[in-house]
Amino acid sequence: MSYEVVGITVLWIFLYGYLIVASIDFGAGFFSYYSHITNKKHVVHNIIQRYLSPVWEVTNVFLVFFFVGIVGFFPDTAYYYGTALLIPGSVAIILLALRGSYYAFATYGAKDSHLYSFLYGATGLLIPASLTTVLTISEGGYLVVDNGNVQLLYGELFTSAYSWGVVFLAIFSVLFISAAFLTYYASRAKDKPALEVVRKYALSWAGPTIITGIVVFFLLGKRNPVHFSNMMDLWWMFGISFVTFVAATVLIWKRRNYGTAFVLVMVQFFTAFFAYGSAHLPYLLYPYLTIYDGFTNDAMALALIIAFIGGLLLLIPSLILLMRLFLFDADYVEGKK
Amino acid sequence: MFGFEYDPVIYSRILTSLTLGFHIIFATIGVGVPLMIAIAEWMGIKRNDPHYTLLARRWARGFVVTVAVGVVTGTAIGLQLSLLWPNFMQAAGHTIGLPLFLEIFAFFFEAIFLGIYLYTWDRFKSKMKHFLLVIPIVIGASASAFFITTVNGFMNIPQGFEIVDGVLTNVSPLAAMFNPATPTKVAHVIITCYLTSAFILGTIAAIHLIKGNNHVYHKKALHLTMVSGAVFAIATAVIGDLSGKYLHEYQPEKLAAAEWHFETETEAPLILGGILTEDNEVKYALEIPYALSILAGGTPDSEVVGLNDFPEDELPPLWVHYAFDLMVGIGMYLSLVSVLFVVMSWRKKWNPLNKPLLWAIAAGGPLSMVAIESGWVFAEVGRQPWIINGIMRTEEGATTSAHVDVMFVLFVTLYIILGVTCAVVLRRMFKKNPVEHELEKRGMAQQKRVSNE
Ligand code: HDD
Ligand code: HEM
Ligand code: HEM
Numbered sequence: 059m060s061y062e063v064v065g066i067t068v069l070w071i072f073l074y075g076y077l078i079v080a081s082i083d084f085g086a087g088f089f090s091y092y093s094h095i096t097n098k099k100h101v102v103h104n105i106i107q108r109y110l111s112p113v114w115e116v117t118n119v120f121l122v123f124f125f126v127g128i129v130g131f132f133p134d135t136a137y138y139y140g141t142a143l144l145i146p147g148s149v150a151i152i153l154l155a156l157r158g159s160y161y162a163f164a165t166y167g168a169k170d171s172h173l174y175s176f177l178y179g180a181t182g183l184l185i186p187a188s189l190t191t192v193l194t195i196s197e198g199g200y201l202v203v204d205n206g207n208v209q210l211l212y213g214e215l216f217t218s219a220y221s222w223g224v225v226f227l228a229i230f231s232v233l234f235i236s237a238a239f240l241t242y243y244a245s246r247a248k249d250k251p252a253l254e255v256v257r258k259y260a261l262s263w264a265g266p267t268i269i270t271g272i273v274v275f276f277l278l279g280k281r282n283p284v285h286f287s288n289m290m291d292l293w294w295m296f297g298i299s300f301v302t303f304v305a306a307t308v309l310i311w312k313r314r315n316y317g318t319a320f321v322l323v324m325v326q327f328f329t330a331f332f333a334y335g336s337a338h339l340p341y342l343l344y345p346y347l348t349i350y351d352g353f354t355n356d357a358m359a360l361a362l363i364i365a366f367i368g369g370l371l372l373l374i375p376s377l378i379l380l381m382r383l384f385l386f387d388a389d390y391v392e393g394k395k
Numbered sequence: 396m397f398g399f400e401y402d403p404v405i406y407s408r409i410l411t412s413l414t415l416g417f418h419i420i421f422a423t424i425g426v427g428v429p430l431m432i433a434i435a436e437w438m439g440i441k442r443n444d445p446h447y448t449l450l451a452r453r454w455a456r457g458f459v460v461t462v463a464v465g466v467v468t469g470t471a472i473g474l475q476l477s478l479l480w481p482n483f484m485q486a487a488g489h490t491i492g493l494p495l496f497l498e499i500f501a502f503f504f505e506a507i508f509l510g511i512y513l514y515t516w517d518r519f520k521s522k523m524k525h526f527l528l529v530i531p532i533v534i535g536a537s538a539s540a541f542f543i544t545t546v547n548g549f550m551n552i553p554q555g556f557e558i559v560d561g562v563l564t565n566v567s568p569l570a571a572m573f574n575p576a577t578p579t580k581v582a583h584v585i586i587t588c589y590l591t592s593a594f595i596l597g598t599i600a601a602i603h604l605i606k607g608n609n610h611v612y613h614k615k616a617l618h619l620t621m622v623s624g625a626v627f628a629i630a631t632a633v634i635g636d637l638s639g640k641y642l643h644e645y646q647p648e649k650l651a652a653a654e655w656h657f658e659t660e661t662e663a664p665l666i667l668g669g670i671l672t673e674d675n676e677v678k679y680a681l682e683i684p685y686a687l688s689i690l691a692g693g694t695p696d697s698e699v700v701g702l703n704d705f706p707e708d709e710l711p712p713l714w715v716h717y718a719f720d721l722m723v724g725i726g727m728y729l730s731l732v733s734v735l736f737v738v739m740s741w742r743k744k745w746n747p748l749n750k751p752l753l754w755a756i757a758a759g760g761p762l763s764m765v766a767i768e769s770g771w772v773f774a775e776v777g778r779q780p781w782i783i784n785g786i787m788r789t790e791e792g793a794t795t796s797a798h799v800d801v802m803f804v805l806f807v808t809l810y811i812i813l814g815v816t817c818a819v820v821l822r823r824m825f826k827k828n829p830v831e832h833e834l835e836k837r838g839m840a841q842q843k844r845v846s847n848e
């Protein structure tokens with residue numbers, strides 16, 4: 059594999075990591091708010107808090123990793139996306155800032171307020187919507203470069219069916235992933251009432267997720283035929299994705315093996331995400347920027363890859379420790395610690 | 396907006412200053428406070444004194460709230476650098492991407508252990524085990540300060556690459572990272588983070604004592620923070636002196652601007668305060684003979700390069716002099732106050748808890764934060780007009796996008812909201828659960844009598 063491909067793969071893995079952990083977090087925020095207004099808060103609040111409190115900061119780092127890493131590996135992305143995305147990027151920063159800090163204020167400041175809860179819920183849906191604009195733009199046609207000036211075409215962005223399709227897909231996926239995880243977590247916590255609530259959430263978001271997924275798949279065909287035909291070549295990966303989706307939903311529906319069901323959901327998104335990503339190559343920004351012309355020099359690439367491997371050797375044991383203490387420690391999950 | 400013509404460069408600069416200036420408050424606390432927590436927890440174990448353990452516990456609780464703001468503002472900087480300085484980041488990605496990338500690993504490491512640390516106070520049988528968890532937090536926080544400061548060092552003394560026909564070649568990421576600015580800069584930044592954190596925590600203890608809250612808990616807190624503060628303050632002054640020598644060697648224009656030093660000469664005097672007239676005459680300033688030559692080169696006959704030796708359009712604004720003086724002045728003040736406290740508590744006959752000294756200590760926390768801000772203003776504005784010294788001018792690095800002004804207004808609003816809520820939440824947290832309550836709850840109330848009042 060060339061350095062370019064290693065680089066983009068590393069980054070894509072981190073983005074996938076963010077997709078999963080952030081979806082859990084974003085969805086949990088929404089469910090927490092939703093249960094607040096439907097007076098079911100006491101039922102699900104506990105498991106949401108117990109899981110999220112120790113890990114929220116870790117979630118954020120995945121994202122930072124991605125956008126710092128992409129500038130390291132592909133410095134030219136800073137130029138194109140940086141110039142074009144001033145407004146959506148700033149909006150995302152503000153939403154992330156409000157979300158992160160108000161979560162901490164509510165949790166550690168120990169005050170339960172309606173405002174905090176609302177901010178936490180609303181940002182959970184708005185952030186994925188604003189972040190996915192980057193993926194939308196990368197398909198081409200939303201951005202023009204004339205004599206060195208990069209400009210985003212807001213009219214095009216806000217009126218295209220594809221871009222709205224992606225937004226909805228992002229929101230539904232967030233809710234589905236999150237509910238599938240919370241179902242598993244509630245079952246580990248042996249919290250029956252919470253399990254009933256979140257299981258219902260998982261089942262109700264399964265349908266919208268897969269339907270928008272399929273719709274967006276075909277909308278992309280109109281938007282970027284090159285990318286679409288590359289994706290068709292990888293049809294089997296989307297096939298696996300669909301099969302794992304069905305299997306996960308059936309398990310949850312039959313109230314069995316929630317852990318396996320969540321792993322299947324992760325596989326569902328892994329295959330779809332990587333099929334989408336590898337079909338997108340070599341373009342980082344269609345048709346302006348490919349991974350080859352935007353790549354950093356070899357010395358930096360090698361240094362970053364070594365740093366990455368060294369970093370992983372440090373992080374993986376630490377993450378395992380974190381998970382053993384909070385995710386797989388039955389006493390903690392059940393609230394006995 | 397604001398009645399003058401829109402210029403994305405100006406707005407990008409103001410917005411960057413704003414974000415960094417806000418972030419640095421929380422970043423400083425984020426680097427320094429874990430060390431103070433570690434010291435307190437260690438003392439608690441070694442002396443078997445639950446007061447210190449409680450100190451660590453309460454500091455950690457406040458710390459999470461500030462970390463949260465540090466994390467979100469740091470995320471803002473990370474993204475904003477690409478949004479506001481796309482050309483700079485394009486160049487930086489090629490040369491200095493490595494430490495930027497490593498910084499995130501350091502955060503990651505810190506974040507994981509912080510999560511564990513906070514939720515495991517009573518989970519392990521051995522207290523030592525819990526103490527061990529704070530070590531990776533201290534290391535992670537200081538390592539991230541190290542990495543990011545090497546980036547800033549690179550902007551001051553770029554090296555580790557060549558430019559052939561306008562193309563970057565021969566890049567050496569390690570040479571870029573370990574540039575000549577790195578040693579003094581990193582040392583000075585990290586030690587001042589420790590210093591500032593010690594003083595901020597000292598301020599809290601001092602205020603309790605001033606209010607007549609004479610519990611030993613607060614006295615121990617004050618003693619701990621001031622002894623550490625004295626060590627850090629002296630180290631800061633020593634490293635600050637080395638930073639001056641670094642400037643003399645590598646960035647003489649910055650030193651000359653800080654000192655309003657126009658003519659190249661030996662036996663140069665140090666200028667404190669004063670004002671500059673239209674034709675660059677220094678008035679009302681305090682001159683210390685030979686001091687600048689000594690600061691710069693170690694001996695009175697060291698030659699110090701003056702501003703007149705540089706092209707006019709490559710000079711930083713001369714008001715950085717005030718920022719420099721403010722930082723150094725506060726540095727002197729902090730050393731004085733903390734050393735005085737240590738000496739007075741050491742001599743049995745003297746009472747270090749007298750009101751004037753307590754007030755002086757209480758002022759130390761906010762002042763040290765002012766020193767951090769003015770130090771950064773001096774270092775950053777003193778580098779102007781360059782964003783990468785000698786390579787890329789600031790205006791070449793900036794975005795060309797319209798609307799930076801609107802973003803500026805949005806971010807001002809955001810930081811006001813965050814800052815205010817953060818303060819309110821911290822106050823409420825500690826008001827609702829005062830030390831006395833917590834001591835009682837944990838069965839330590841009887842120790843009140845040990846107080847020597
Ligand atoms: C509590 C904060 C604080 C205190 C008391 C001091 N400093 Fe400082 N100083 C900083 C906080 C700081 C800083 C914020 O950390 C800076 C800004 C940029 C940097 O690298 O560190 C800095 C930069 C800085 C520089 C510029 C380095 C550069 O641009 O590369 C010099 C020459 C000094 N300092 C010298 C001193 C001296 C002689 C002090 C006397 C006691 C002193 N500082 C106290
Ligand atoms: C250009 C300058 C800077 C950038 C790009 C930057 C970037 C960041 C980012 C992305 C985060 C959030 C990390 C996370 O999600 O956990 C962060 C937080 C933090 N930054 Fe900065 N930073 C800068 C300046 C500094 C400086 C100068 C220091 C220290 C001297 C510093 C220390 C910290 C600390 C300690 C935190 C974490 C908050 C905490 O854990 O307490 N940063 N920064
Ligand atoms: C690595 C990326 C960095 C970039 C691109 C950067 C760039 C800039 C620029 C362009 C300015 C505006 C200067 C002016 O208005 O005259 C500025 C100001 C400032 N920077 Fe840096 N800098 C970086 C690193 C840092 C670091 C690591 C810190 C530490 C916190 C820092 C602290 C500051 C502060 C406090 C100001 C405000 C100075 C003022 O008020 O003008 N910078 N920075």
